[in-house]
Amino acid sequence: MNLLALPVFALMGVVFHELFVRLHVLRDIRRVLHIAPAATRIIRSDTLSDLEKETAVRRMSLAVLGDTLRFTAKLALVLGACLAIAATAQALFAVSPDGLYGLLSSWWALAALLVVMPVYARLRSPAPARG
Amino acid sequence: MTHPFSTRSIPMRALRAQALAALPRRLLPSALLLTLGATLCAPAHAYLGPGAGLGVFGTLFGIGAAIVLALFGLLWYPLKRAFGKKAPVPVADETRMAADLERPDTTDTKG
Numbered sequence A: 001m002n003l004l005a006l007p008v009f010a011l012m013g014v015v016f017h018e019l020f021v022r023l024h025v026l027r028d029i030r031r032v033l034h035i036a037p038a039a040t041r042i043i044r045s046d047t048l049s050d051l052e053k054e055t056a057v058r059r060m061s062l063a064v065l066g067d068t069l070r071f072t073a074k075l076a077l078v079l080g081a082c083l084a085i086a087a088t089a090q091a092l093f094a095v096s097p098d099g100l101y102g103l104l105s106s107w108w109a110l111a112a113l114l115v116v117m118p119v120y121a122r123l124r125s126p127a128p129a130r131g
Numbered sequence B: 001m002t003h004p005f006s007t008r009s010i011p012m013r014a015l016r017a018q019a020l021a022a023l024p025r026r027l028l029p030s031a032l033l034l035t036l037g038a039t040l041c042a043p044a045h046a047y048l049g050p051g052a053g054l055g056v057f058g059t060l061f062g063i064g065a066a067i068v069l070a071l072f073g074l075l076w077y078p079l080k081r082a083f084g085k086k087a088p089v090p091v092a093d094e095t096r097m098a099a100d101l102e103r104p105d106t107t108d109t110k111g
Helices: A004-024 A025-043 A052-095 A099-104 A107-124 B012-039 B050-083 B093-102
Strands: none
Touching: A004 A025, A004 A052, A004 A107, A025 A052, A025 B050, A052 A099, A052 B050
16 A cells, blocks of 8 residues: 555545535434424324324425435535545555555555544634633 | 232243353354355455445435325325214204203293
């Protein structure tokens, strides 16, 4: 494994973090996860009529589907960007002798991303001062 | 004195000991199969990282939730409305009044 792999993985980590935060992927995931308890509350509600429940549940179903497709597309974009960086680096500099799959599934990649991403996230938004 | 239906009357400790003793015999075939499968498989180059794993989980959850909600909205409530019990129709006020008029008056205290 070439030493050039380390800056490549660091760049991948930074790009992943930036896109993940700027595209609000986490907000979409949270919205999808919050729909389930809300739908359960509506279905079990004693105050709503069946017609109101039917309308609300249909609307929620469409909302869940839309949110799911949106966050899947965003996540695919984020992962595709990281993959593009790795593929470009591999094509230009032959970073790993095992090809792109070998580069992505190496322990270096995991270790570098595990170190770079938390450090970058901390540097980008430092913790509020205590006291 | 122990109640006849109390769970304390069941010798739980003996049952647990028997189950624990039988566990290795039951697990042995599964463990052998798992080991064989793990040794014989070829590298798949199919590493699923936390990002993709989160995405797959979220997508499956979202699609599943959408399908369940759509089933409720498109099937359950319309079918319930079509085949469910109808609410009892309230008796019209006139009918109730007519029934009251036909009933003999028992509140008369004159005689």
